[in-house]
Amino acid sequence: MHFAYVKMASPGMHAGRHILNNSLRFLNNLEQTCLRRNIAWTASALQKIAVASEGSSDEIVIPRKKTWSKEAVLQALASTVKRDPTAAHYMFQDDPYLTPRTSGEFKLYSLSQESGKGAAKYFINSNPKFFQKDFAEPHIPCLMPETFQLQIEEVSEAALVERILLRKVKAAVDMYDQLVQSGTTLPLDLTNDLLDLICLYGDQDPKTDDSDPEQKTEEVEEVQDDPRKRKGRLRRASDFIKVIWRENNNAERIFNLMPERDSRSYGALVQGMVKHGAYSKAFNVYTDLQNNRLTADVNTFNALISAAPELREKYAEKWELILELLKQMAEQKVRPNLLTFNAVLKALRRCGSMARSQSLLIIGEMKALGITPSLASYDHILGIFFKAAASSQGHTEILQDVLNEISGKSFEPQDPDDVMFFLNAMRVCLDHKDLEQAYRVHSLLQVGDNWRLMGDSYQQSVYYGRFFNLLCMMEQIDVVLKWYKELIPSLYYPNSQGMRDLLQALDTDGRLDLIPQIWKDIKQLGHDNKVDLVEEMLSLMAREKQSPEVQQSFAQCALDVKRRYIPNDFGKSVLEWTANSLGSITSVLLAAQERQQAWEMLKLFKASNRVPTDALMEDFLSSIKEVQDADQAVELVQLAATYCLPVTPTLIERVEQEFELTKDHKATLSSLEFSSDDSK
Incomplete structure (x- = not known):
């Protein structure tokens, strides 16, 4: 060739x-x-x-030089490493000694870490003179202390700009008033910047991590004094303080003092009113904007659309108001963006059944305009079609269509509601027992950086809890255990209900032999003080007889559980005895031929003011029969007579027939039989 x-x-x-x-x-x-x-x-x-x-005879085209980002090498290395399910969460890698083992420790560690960051940030920003030297190579500006102290004291435009940049709302308003009183004419853009700041924070200084610690202490005390505010998950004190739009506040006052106003001035006031609950006033300001023949921008329309459901009661009237705003956008040639359509979809969630047909048209309109829906868009679709109160009547094919649309795609945060998609999608899967779609939702979570859109630690815990609950109900036990090792505790600290779901899955597939191993995890996760969980585990071990090896492991587990009921040196115990817990531990010890331990448990009934069941006493007598211990059999009958159990005559009859008794035994049984007849 x-x-x-x-x-x-x-x-x-x-x-x-x-x-x-x-x-x-x-x-x-x-x-x-x-x-x-x-x-x-x-x-x-x-x-x-x-x-x-x-x-080879064609011209060779040399490709242009590829420009790599500064993080390209790190991203390439990160793509070669998989998550270690046996390792702790990455946020705990700095201090392995304090790695949490329980859900309570996880919450405490997370809050402590965030509190420590806030304290360090406050100290650095309050004392920047002590942190002037920069030893970092390369220089990282975001890690250097920020300047929050005012540097310009004289009355000037530069001082006002400085206060606006530092988000000093009250100081900026005071400087503005001094400039106006001195006769200074301020530029329109600068006044609009001040108006934006006031409307954003509701005419109050922002509550940040580096704000006044005394003020934060007062807020915490206010929350602690009100028991209603302590319910639910742990939050910052500032989360409970809702800023309300006050009548004739500084934003309205400065707006009225402005010699000229443009669409940005009106838009700032409208958005501030909507943000802080003054919906009717926001539409009044928008009417003034129209009367002055100005055109609102897209952000102003987005705020008005989100406030529309608050002004109407009937579903049809709410939708008519939204349509009117959309028509005005078209007339004024204001191009909608992603947040516009998301605001419409979110408002439709409060428009009843008519929202289902309209929401699909909204999605089609988005695609026609070349706007790619975000995760928040799909979350609103799921919220429209899957109401929590009527989840069983939802259209399950909608979830499948949504997943067909977004499977394999990586998303970036574009809307604050993006973090709600995975949480609500897994809720839909759990409500409809749809394991296949749950797997698809979880696989979408693994694509790219989609895991960053799961929300805070509380939302992540709820997501994994729903996923694990669905696995326990619908999947085989081997697969459940595989996911159990994959998720716990590196990603998910299950609550007591999650462990109960796992026990029920073991019961369904007949793998109760794994209960002692699960008990070790229950102790490590800090759920050994949950009465319902412990009693359910004991009842599962006591329900059926297993092989001798399994029964021995059950007995060791039951004795370990027993220690939780024994008072410590201070006279307190982790758990308090109940008839169910006493009976279950006794039955487990009897099945393992641990009669002496079981006899001690039987005596605890009287000390705990509990009464054993008839079935337990009969099982105990059957166990004594195997060793032909007549003394213990008679003592058992005496104990049953002490509790006045209905099974006492039956026990007397069985002892007389199945045991070799002495004269003293027969006399004792005769007296017990006579006393039982008298009681009748």
Whole structure:
């Protein structure tokens, strides 16, 4: 076979010529080797070589230089590493000694870590003079202390700009008043910047991590004094303090003092009123904007659309108001953005059943305008079709259609509500027992950086809790245990209900032999003080007889549980005895032939003011019969008579028939039988 030489299009392209020469040299060597070894060329190989030879005569185009980001190497290395399910969460890697083992410790550690960051930030920003030296290589500006102290004291526009940049709302308003009183004419853009700041924070200084600690202490005391505010998950004190739009506040006052106003001035006031609950006033300001023949921007319309459901009671009236705003946007040639459509979808969630048909049209309109829906868009769709109160009547195919649309895609945060999609999608899967769609939701979570859109630690815990609950109900136990090792505790600290779901899954598939191993995890996760969980585990172990090996492991587990009921040196115990817990532990010990331990448990009934069941006493007598211990059998009957159990005559009859009794035994039984007859 003959290979033609390649004619270079440009004699100056040495790199391209060198590559082609090496390629042709390799093909020539390959041909000679095949001829020496009598290897026949296939038709496909000949075709590929011919194409390579023909293409060699074309001009070589050297690609442009690729510009890599500064994090490209780190991202490439990170892509080669998988998560270790046996390791702690990445947020705890700095201090392995304090790695939490329970859900309570996880919450405490997380809050402590955030509190420590806030305290360090406050100290650095309050005392920047002590942190002037920068030893970091390379220099990282975001890690350097920020300047929050006012540097300009004189009355000037520069001082006002400084206060606006530092988000000093009250100081900025005071400086504005001084400038106006001195007769200074301020630029419209600067006044609008001040108006934006006031409307954003509701005419109050923002509550940040580096704000006044005394003020935060007062807020915490206010929350602690009100028991209603302590319910639910742990939050910052500032989360409970809702800023309300006050009548004639500084925003309205400055707006009325402005010699001229543009659409941005009206838009800032409208958005501030909507943000802080003054919905009717926001629409009044929007009417003034129209009367002045100004055009609102897209952010102003977004705020009005989100406030529309608050002004109407009937579903049809709410939708009519939204349509009117959309028509005005079209008339004023204001192009909607993603947040516009998301605001419409969110408002439709409060428009009843009519929202289902309209929401699909909204999604179609978004795509027609070239706007890609975000996760918040799909979350609103799920919220419209899957109401929590009537989840069983939802259209399950909608979830499948949504997942068909977004499977395999990586999303970036574009809307604050993006973090609610995975949480609510898993809720829909759990309500409808749809394991297949749950797997698809979880696989979407693994694509790219979608895991960053799960929300805070509380939302992540709820998501994994719903996923694990669904697995326990619908999946085989081997698969459940696989996910159990994958998720716990590196990603999810299950609550007591999650462990109960796991116990029920073990019961369903007949794998109760794993209960002692699960008990170790229950102790490690800090749920060994949950009465319902412990009693359910004991009842499962006591329900059926297992193999001798399993029964011995059950007995050791039951004795370990027993220690939780024994008072410590201070006279307090983790759990308090109940009839169910006493009976279950006794039954487990009897099944394992631990009669002495079971007898001690039987005596605890009287000390705990509990009464054993008839079935337990009969089982105990059957266990005593195996060793023919007449003394203990008679003592058992005496104990049953002490509790006045209905099964006492039956026990007396069985002892008389099944045991070799002495005269003293018979006399004792006769007296017990006589006393039982008198009691009747």
